Amino acid sequence: MLDRDRCIALDAEDPLRDFRHEFTMTEGVIYLVGNSLGALPRRTPERVRQAVEEEWGGRLVGGWNTAGWYDLPLTVGDRIAPLIGVGPGQVVAGNSTSIAIHQAVAAALKLRPGRRVIVSDVRNFPTDHYMVQGLAGALGGYEIRDFAEGRFDDAAVVLLSEVDYRTSERHDVAEVTARVQAAGALMIWDVCHSVGALQVDVSAADFAVGCTYKYLNAGPGAPAFLYVNPRHHADARNDLSGWHSHAEPFAFEADYRPAEGIRRFAVSTPHVLSFAALQAALDVWERVPLDLLRAKSVALGSLLVDLVGDALELASPADAERRGSHVSFRHPDGYPVMRALIDRGVHGDFRAPDILRFGLAPLYTRYVDVYDAAGTLLEVLDKEHWRDEKYTQRLAVT
Numbered sequence: 001m002l003d004r005d006r007c008i009a010l011d012a013e014d015p016l017r018d019f020r021h022e023f024t025m026t027e028g029v030i031y032l033v034g035n036s037l038g039a040l041p042r043r044t045p046e047r048v049r050q051a052v053e054e055e056w057g058g059r060l061v062g063g064w065n066t067a068g069w070y071d072l073p074l075t076v077g078d079r080i081a082p083l084i085g086v087g088p089g090q091v092v093a094g095n096s097t098s099i100a101i102h103q104a105v106a107a108a109l110k111l112r113p114g115r116r117v118i119v120s121d122v123r124n125f126p127t128d129h130y131m132v133q134g135l136a137g138a139l140g141g142y143e144i145r146d147f148a149e150g151r152f153d154d155a156a157v158v159l160l161s162e163v164d165y166r167t168s169e170r171h172d173v174a175e176v177t178a179r180v181q182a183a184g185a186l187m188i189w190d191v192c193h194s195v196g197a198l199q200v201d202v203s204a205a206d207f208a209v210g211c212t213y214k215y216l217n218a219g220p221g222a223p224a225f226l227y228v229n230p231r232h233h234a235d236a237r238n239d240l241s242g243w244h245s246h247a248e249p250f251a252f253e254a255d256y257r258p259a260e261g262i263r264r265f266a267v268s269t270p271h272v273l274s275f276a277a278l279q280a281a282l283d284v285w286e287r288v289p290l291d292l293l294r295a296k297s298v299a300l301g302s303l304l305v306d307l308v309g310d311a312l313e314l315a316s317p318a319d320a321e322r323r324g325s326h327v328s329f330r331h332p333d334g335y336p337v338m339r340a341l342i343d344r345g346v347h348g349d350f351r352a353p354d355i356l357r358f359g360l361a362p363l364y365t366r367y368v369d370v371y372d373a374a375g376t377l378l379e380v381l382d383k384e385h386w387r388d389e390k391y392t393q394r395l396a397v398t
């Protein structure tokens with residue numbers, strides 16, 4: 001087992017150690033929630049100020065042409081592409097993950113008109129499954145089947161997260177994609193909990209969706225993204241056929257005609273100010289070696305698992321290769337335990353019914369942070385600090 005001095009030495013030797021200086025870290029807080037909302041990159045405020053004052057204030061409506069606003073979904077999509085193992089012209093940024101899920105599932109159903117089954121994972125982050133339920137309800141005549149049944153032979157589409165938001169269990173993207181496609185169905189991956197955490201490769205999939213406010217650090221409400229495999233660019237339909245997906249938006253034609261290529265999946269006016277924060281976040285990602293990122297994530301996760309030991313039941317796979325970049329434990333009173341921990345400066349989060357989650361963002365989480373967080377957690381459990389009544393009151397957003 002590593003001691004605190006060894007953790008400090010590991011931080012000093014860490015090839016990613018300088019990235020931490022690119023983030024604003026709050027003194028006295030060990031932030032292990034980068035899997036929900038990533039930390040603030042130091043250069044983001046200046047980039048957002050520039051977008052507000054120089055682009056909007058200085059150029060006014062001319063910004064659509066001269067500041068590149070109109071093309072942001074495509075230019076920024078191209079910068080996200082390498083983080084999910086795909087090429088330029090294949091990713092469109094904007095909207096939210098839920099919207100991208102709607103677009104991908106609706107398009108997939110149209111590409112498999114003879115099939116009436118949508119496979120979705122009931123354990124997935126709820127919005128994924130809710131969007132499928134909404135779409136199936138709107139279209140009528142579709143059956144929703146749980147992924148755990150493992151039957152795809154009559155399915156039109158399978159929607160799954162690479163990394164489970166509760167347990168951190170990681171699916172084998174290549175293996176599942178091949179199995180689903182061999183059965184004649186289309187594969188959609190949600191990479192919200194894997195992009196910026198591991199070496200994602202969805203290039204064989206039909207579609208992929210993800211957000212940028214977690215490990216990518218683009219800020220609350222940041223634009224999401226949608227990958228569409230080029231083999232579908234000509235035939236896939238975008239049901240959210242807003243004017244920015246039209247072949248000639250400024251021809252103001254009466255009837256819809258889809259744009260060529262990935263632009264057909266843009267919807268409408270891009271959220272330019274949110275894109276500015278995303279651009280600043282991607283400036284950091286351009287310099288991150290993803291193999292080193294994954295290696296550090298695995299090492300941090302294994303350290304936490306070792307330090308917590310038998311004090312809590314591990315909810316994540318014990319094999320680090322089968323985990324994403326967060327580690328989860330179970331406790332029947334997980335909510336007050338997490339509140340007591342946060343009160344002592346260690347920020348993780350709680351997911352009902354009994355999951356304590358700790359996100360390990362290798363760009364700014366240090367070995368010594370994990371060491372100290374585990375020590376505080378063990379003390380909260382040992383001294384039963386969590387039994388204090390003040391920790392039982394539920395907050396609106398957990």
Ligand SMILES: Cc1ncc(COP(=O)(O)O)c(C=O)c1O
Nearest residue numbers: 096097098125127161165190192
């Ligand atoms: C797997 C997954 N999908 C989707 C979302 C969120 O979707 P949206 O940004 O549309 O709220 C999250 C987290 O909030 C998530 O973890």
Ligand SMILES: Nc1c(O)cccc1C(=O)C[C@H](N)C(=O)O
Nearest residue numbers: 035036037125165192351397398
């Ligand atoms: N998107 C969020 C939000 O709008 C409010 C609070 C939290 C979130 C999150 O991103 C949660 C995150 N997807 C999770 O895995 O729990």
